[in-house]
Amino acid sequence: MTERERDSVSGTETTGHEWDGVKELDTPLPRWWLYIFYACILAAVIYWVLMPAWPIGNGYTKGVLGFSDRNNVAADVGALRSARAPMFERLADASTVEIAADPELQQFARAAGESVFGDYCRTCHGAGGAGAPGYPVLADDVWIWGGSLAEIEHTLRVGIRADHPETRMSMMPAFGRDGLLTPQQIGDVTEYAISISAAGARLDPNRAAAARGAVLYQEQCAACHGATGAGDRNFGAPSLNDDLWLYGGSREEIRRQIELGRGGVMPAWEARFDPGTLRALAYYVHEMGGGEPDAPPPAATPAAVPEPTQNGPPSAPLR
């Protein structure tokens, strides 16, 4: 090996390459850098021994410290759950007034409710309870099954047309699909429904058709929707007097609902959530804007609110 050229100013060897008269110094690595580099190599080897490191087939080297992120997370979740348990227990026994009077409890109910709503309800009902065609708006003051905290919570518990024995059940007949009414008759009922609703102001119902429809309405619809179309929460029959429509408010959409009698399904959440979480969720929905005051004291309507504990042991859901 030949002696390499040394730079006269710095005394450092050059790489021997030359570009247009410029030569590159082959400056050795700084010592401090080199030592840190060696220390890093050593640290890596120590890490392999102590911590999970190398993949082997379906497993990996576990490391002698027994570190596991999965176990840590499980422990953290467990600790969080037990730390929150007393608040959920307090919540399970509180009414809207009591929750509102206790800022700590209220904040907890809102946060827990919002979190659960975001995970399980928002997909259909939209953020903030905005609703979508076929999925009721929760932020307004229209309730098909009742808008007090107890009623909302009961709906959550048993679901709608769900697989719960006490589920809220209503069935609008498919007057068109099942041939219960002729297309002409459905048109007449549509005009009548428009005429008794606030939509009459904008849709200009055909008076003659509406008069024919009124007779059909009293025969076919009044049993559930009421003689005046005010609806009945006992049957889950929506009011027809306002201008809010679950499946759309145009003439065609109203007619289509009479033809098809659509009805959605909401799962029963009783088996998924403990009573505290259900109360928090109900409180969150109640607070979206349209919540109604609590029902009169239990003495007046003893059977209005089913006792949570009577419906079997509460499960232990994730939250």
Added chain:
Amino acid sequence: MDKATLIDTTARADEHGIDARAVNSKESRALYKKREQIYPKLAQGYFRNLKWAAMIVLLGIYYITPWLRWDRGEGRVDQAVLVDFEGRRFYFFFIELWPQEVYYITGLLILASFAIFLSSALFGRVWCGYACPQTVWTDLYIYVERAIEGDRNARMRLDKAPMSLSKATKKISKHAVWIVIAAATGGAWVFYFDDAPTLFRNIFTGQADPLVYLFIGLLTFTTYALAGTMREQVCTYMCPWPRIQAAMIDKDALSVAYRVDRGEPRGAHKKGDSWEGRGDCIDCRQCVAVCPQGIDIRDGDQLECINCALCIDACDEIMEKVGRPKGLIAYDSYANADRRKAGKQARYRLIRPRTILYGTLMALVAAFMIYGLATRQTLDLNVIRDRSPPFVRLADGSIRNDYALKLINMTDRPRQVRIAIDGLQGTRLQAPTLSANGDIIVQANADSVTNVRIHVVAPANVGAGSHDLRFTIHDTETGDVATSASAFLAGGPP
């Protein structure tokens, strides 16, 4: 040994046999050179005393400030100066700032910038020489070094001497004291961020947050490294200010300078010889010996010089001894150097357009900040409109929008505020969690942000589109008012 040993004067140069070479002088500056240790000699005189005073005052401020108490009432830390990250507050005596008010800090930084511009325009690098933490702590470290190892010559001899028990003892005790000072520096820093007495106890009982120990360790390391081992290299290689300062000074700015016209030609001077035909500089190199930056001020103004003025003291002492007027090295301006060369009288112009401009700007910024602090609002309102759903149609056809109101009460007592809206006809307010309707009065909790949800309901005929809406809160007692603009959205028919 160089010519310094040849001097035969009343200067103490040969008594101590010093090797007064300026390690960073212009001629010995080379890119590939390794750092050479500098052994600053103790200077004595006016500027040294000024620097001692500055050091005591500045270190005093730094160490004592966190321990000053200030009564802030129940449940809050009674500390005069506190940066409370956890509670998101900054306390400075009677001033309490919230995170959204950091513009006061911006104002303070602008003020500090103008202050350093002004000081540079007047006295050159006076910040570098007297007040910069790097200078102050380096000065303290050199003081310790001198106390343990002796002055310049003793230190040089010690470093050259072979290792011995006494040398080891001196070196170890020096570094031990340095580390204690460094730890105290880091230790004092963390007191600005938490209650000092509590934290002090917790640090020693091991109960303080790991972050506290981390920061103490970090500042201990930087103090020890920067003031103990790196010193002048920080100013020369790390600090951007020497590069910027050229733009801040002009030919009338004062800086430490060697008066070439008086000093040259320099040379050794025997007692009794005539001063005719020669300069006042006897080349005793005392100015070099005291320099903490390792330069020779007689090379002229240079980037390495921090204007600490210790060479002035050293030179004045010699001039007195040889019976020549003081001020061979003195604060001087470029303009005066030129004037003297031209045989004119020196002239000091501290008041000139540049300094007047800086001074005026400082006064303006300060006045602006004082006005801001004096008229600071303690009640504020933020309104966030719910975006999902954008609006809600109610059974009676009316339209509702939902808002999250943040009532910001920056006083230490709860306040009752009335919430009102204007800008939209026929609307009414609803607070879902409050029983009151119409007039909504809520409590804004002390020293915190209170969240209130408000529903605004407009009649069905409000019209599609966005409408301007303004929220106002009135303090029912003091009459303080805060407003926030928002919008009301409505859609067309369903």
